[in-house]
Amino acid sequence: MSIVSSIRSQLAPVHPEGYPFIGGFALASLILFWIWSPLGWIGTIFTLWCAYFFRDPARVTPVRDGLVVSPADGRISRIANAMPPKELDLGERPLPCVSVFMSVFDCHVNRSPMAGRIERIAYRHGKFLNADLDKASEDNERNGLVLATAGARIGVVQIAGLIARRIVSFVKEGQAVGAGERFGLIRFGSRVDVYLPEGTRLLVAEGQTSLAGETVIADLKAADSARNYRIG
16 A cells, blocks of 8 residues: 555545444543543544544546456455355355455445446344454355446455444445445444456455555456556
């Protein structure tokens, strides 16, 4: 991540989903100031953290056909062939899967990895294990999308984590989305898995840091070379 991208990511507007939480922390801080001022300052720190957590920076999204961009900010925690969730109906064979782990300090607004149509949305209740664990893919609460695009179907799964207690979706089945368009948000520490067609060329490595809507994680048409960009 470049210095410019890092600064832009930190100094960003707040997503409306965060307003109730920021307001709640601010109100609690005022009450704590009335009780004992040191507690009020602690509350103020948490209020500022909450505003930071719900930041929603603009992103520059590559728009070349076939590119797959990261759906989330965070660390590429796992790259492996894995079985997609059954509810996505993506077949009975393991697919290339890229997992992005979001800590409580990452931006949690999720973005579409490609342009396409939301073919399916499947929500499943589950546990709240540490999202960095492999078994979180099967056991944790999750919301899955199937995106039909350019003759291919890819799966995007939002997974709630140890602290996350709410997955918010901004899209509906049948809706068309653009690459880098906001499609949802997970509150307070979580993970997003991307299931790609067999034979997809992956362009990231485990441990790498990614930016939602910007970092290219794969190329479905690796033979092409031209690239264009737009601000998203």
